[in-house]
Amino acid sequence: xxxxxYFMAFSCLLGIATLSGCxxxxxxxxxxxxxxxxxxxxxxIKHSPELGAKFEDKxxxxxxxxxxxxxxxxxxxxSEIQVTRLEELQSLSAINKDLLSPTQKNTYDTLEILLSNSxxxxxxxxxxxxxFSTRPYVITxxxxxxxxxxxxxxxxxxxxxxRDAQEYVERLSSVANAIDDEIDRFSLDVKKGIMPPxxxxxxxxxxxxxxxxxxxxxxxxxTTLQYGLEYLEDLDVKAGQSLLNQAKxxxxxxxxxxxxxxxxxxxxxxxxxxxxxxxxxxKDGKNYYQALLNTYPSQxxxxxxxxxxxxxxxxxxxxxxxxxxxxxxxxEGAVAERLIxxxxxxxxxxxxxxxxxxxxxxxxxxxxSSMEEKLSQAFSTYPSASNDxxxxxxxxxxxxxxxxxxxxxTQLEENTTxxxxxxxxxxxxxxxxxxxxxxxxxxSYHETIPGRxxxxxxxxxxxxxxxxxxxxxxxYVEGWxxxxxxxxxxxxxxxxxxxxxxxxxxxxxxxxARLVVDTGIHDQNWSREQATQYLVDTTGYSYALxxxxxxxxxxxxxxxxxAILGRNxxxxxxxxxxxxxxxxxxxKAFHDVxxxxxxxxxxxxxxxxxxxxxKQSQIIQE
Numbered sequence: 071x072x073x074x075x076y077f078m079a080f081s082c083l084l085g086i087a088t089l090s091g092c093x094x095x096x097x098x099x100x101x102x103x104x105x106x107x108x109x110x111x112x113x114x115i116k117h118s119p120e121l122g123a124k125f126e127d128k129x130x131x132x133x134x135x136x137x138x139x140x141x142x143x144x145x146x147x148x149s150e151i152q153v154t155r156l157e158e159l160q161s162l163s164a165i166n167k168d169l170l171s172p173t174q175k176n177t178y179d180t181l182e183i184l185l186s187n188s189x190x191x192x193x194x195x196x197x198x199x200x201x202f203s204t205r206p207y208v209i210t211x212x213x214x215x216x217x218x219x220x221x222x223x224x225x226x227x228x229x230x231x232x233r234d235a236q237e238y239v240e241r242l243s244s245v246a247n248a249i250d251d252e253i254d255r256f257s258l259d260v261k262k263g264i265m266p267p268x269x270x271x272x273x274x275x276x277x278x279x280x281x282x283x284x285x286x287x288x289x290x291x292x293t294t295l296q297y298g299l300e301y302l303e304d305l306d307v308k309a310g311q312s313l314l315n316q317a318k319x320x321x322x323x324x325x326x327x328x329x330x331x332x333x334x335x336x337x338x339x340x341x342x343x344x345x346x347x348x349x350x351x352x353k354d355g356k357n358y359y360q361a362l363l364n365t366y367p368s369q370x371x372x373x374x375x376x377x378x379x380x381x382x383x384x385x386x387x388x389x390x391x392x393x394x395x396x397x398x399x400x401x402e403g404a405v406a407e408r409l410i411x412x413x414x415x416x417x418x419x420x421x422x423x424x425x426x427x428x429x430x431x432x433x434x435x436x437x438x439s440s441m442e443e444k445l446s447q448a449f450s451t452y453p454s455a456s457n458d459x460x461x462x463x464x465x466x467x468x469x470x471x472x473x474x475x476x477x478x479x480t481q482l483e484e485n486t487t488x489x490x491x492x493x494x495x496x497x498x499x500x501x502x503x504x505x506x507x508x509x510x511x512x513x514s515y516h517e518t519i520p521g522r523x524x525x526x527x528x529x530x531x532x533x534x535x536x537x538x539x540x541x542x543x544x545x546y547v548e549g550w551x552x553x554x555x556x557x558x559x560x561x562x563x564x565x566x567x568x569x570x571x572x573x574x575x576x577x578x579x580x581x582x583a584r585l586v587v588d589t590g591i592h593d594q595n596w597s598r599e600q601a602t603q604y605l606v607d608t609t610g611y612s613y614a615l616x617x618x619x620x621x622x623x624x625x626x627x628x629x630x631x632x633a634i635l636g637r638n639x640x641x642x643x644x645x646x647x648x649x650x651x652x653x654x655x656x657x658k659a660f661h662d663v664x665x666x667x668x669x670x671x672x673x674x675x676x677x678x679x680x681x682x683x684x685k686q687s688q689i690i691q692e
Contacts, residue, residue: 099169106165107177110158110185111537114201117141117151120218121540124226138237140244143215143251145258148199152192155201159185172681176667177535179674184541187365194358196264198255202541206349206358207266208255209336210625211273215248216332220281220290229298232305235313238295242320245291246328253335260339266625267347268340269598273621275336282329291321347624348592359592362628366545367639367672373593376631380585383634384608387579394572409576409610412569413506420502430502430510437514444561445520450658451666452519453527508569512555512577515563521554522547528665543669544629549636550664552581556637576609581637583608584630588623598624639672640664643679650683654690 115122118141141147162185167178184201191197191204198208205213223242229235259265266274286292295317299310349355364370371379388405395401400408412418420426445452503510515521525547555574558564564571583605590596590604598620605616623630648655663682664675 099166100171100174103165103170103174103178106158106161107181107535107537109161110181111535113151113154113158114537117147117154118200120222120226123222124540138240140219140241140248143248143255145251145255148192148255152189152199155185155188159189173667176670176674176678177538179677180538180541180670183365183671183673190361191358194354194361196259196262196352197358201537204362205626206264206352206355207625208252208259209274209332210266211270211277212622212625214274215245215252216274216278216281216329219245219248224290224294227294229295229302232302232309235295235299235302235310238298239313239316239320242291242295242317243324245320246324249325249328249332253332256339257335262353264352265339265341267598268342270621270625271336271340275333278329278333278336282326282333286318286321289321291325292317346595347598348595349627350593350595356593359627363631365671366628366631366635367676369639369642373589376585376635377589377593379638380582380587380589380634383582384579384586387575387582388608391572391575391579394568394575397568398572404607406607406610409572412572413509413610418506418508420507422500422502426502433507433510434514437511438518440563441515441519441558444563445524447561448557448657449520449524449661451528451662452524453531506573509573509576511563511567511570512558512574515558516551516555516577519554520557521551524554525550525665525669529668532666532668534668538668538670541669543671544632545636545639545672546669546675547636548633549638549640549672552578552633552637553640556641580605580609580611581634584619584623585634587620588628588630591620591623592627636672639676643676647679647683651686651690654686656686659686 119139120141123138159182162178162182165178167175170178187204188199188201191199197204197206198213208214209216223238227234227238227241229238256265265271281289284290292314296314299305299313302310345351349359359373363373363376391405391409395405395408395412398412400411402408403411420430505513517523555577559571559574564574586608587596587601587604591601596604598617601620601623602613602617605611605619606613609616619630644657644660647660659682660679663678667675667678
């Protein structure tokens, strides 16, 4: 199906979906809906066996729809699943939502948003779109089969039996085809003038070259299988060696040549030209960027409006930091310069020594314990996350405070190779935690309680359709985590800790600056250097780390806006509820509504809050 045919199909199906009289009469609406959710899940797993493998324990009822192959990354497959999703959207629209339970209504609204967004972005003639996300470039330094498949095979393909090992080798034989399919799609986009800037292409080449150059015995494609076989009991030695030989042969004869083809293709695509690096530089890029922003909170805004929100918030926070830094006897220079001064004394750093490790763990435990004592002020529901906290502690080691807006692995599982991964280094870092001691408090509240781990702990206590557990909903997830930082301040956690509050404000300052930079890149033609320098001059973080941030914003547009926009929307909904209910407003109940329905689009959250306000108002009047 070509793009014109696809667009016509999209328009027609949406038109059909609005016709009256489509409600199935022969079955109860709730059963029709549950069957459709089942069908949608089956089709997504059929389209993406890799998706099914990651959540195999949760989707056993869909096992016949699974395959031990890899995703088909071809253009034809992408078009086919989009037509399927349009049909599913039509079926969904034919169900009378008013006849569903509250939980089903939430699922209905969420699926409608996911399916509609997927259909909408598939009308653009470039990039990569799936049910849960979209990006403008098929291959980047953070995305693509060349990175995703080594990670997937290492972390998401279990080797607990000989059959698992055989299926691993089967999947290995499909790696080259997956890379080639993406090369074809990348090349089609290049012909349209749609590709990342040369400095991103250089990073793709470097990443691919590292994987290509790895000796066979050290390649993760081989070592993953080797380690798995070593733990199998009663394994026939010859059978195991045969599988290893097959893996090595696939690497040498198929996979390595595919990586070389990728390197050659990307090298040839380099233009050698400088100019705009954002979406505004490509045809229909500005519309694409606005469409991305439209998927965020219901209070849709233009890029300029979001840019201004960022600038105003930067000015407001910088002014507050200025006064706090003066109180620390730091009055000379810009706020960013003084933050650097405050963060560099050795006594404020965790040295990478046994003593430094112990100090880090003690302080992290202290911050978490302090917050646990205050949770009852704002939450009626807070299941224990002690095991998750213990496991997360090791992951926080060697992290940086300017990265804590990113998602740690969901439920402490490994993530794909993406901007969500915490940074690692090939050599031992100088510090346990690459930030000053006074930045650890807000870091811990963001990542543990009342932030990410509390959110996840509550999410695990509720039943959510497996398919929706795969969606991240960044404005909800990241928005809550940033709101949790505000909440810690509101609870008075920093009352006697002015340095820790400076850390909180620097975190918020960074998030505000990200709005400015993301919109600057994609709407106002900012250069890489301009964007990086703005972050450095505003936040006090290092140039190298901020350049890494900017490169992420280039290939993942609007994700840098998610935290602040989500946080602002949660605050807006809270203010709305507070004004409507007056002294009957219950913060604990408000948080229950936010958290006990799981991660979802904030437009769905708004519906939940509006319904809750209405019910509470009725109770007050009775």
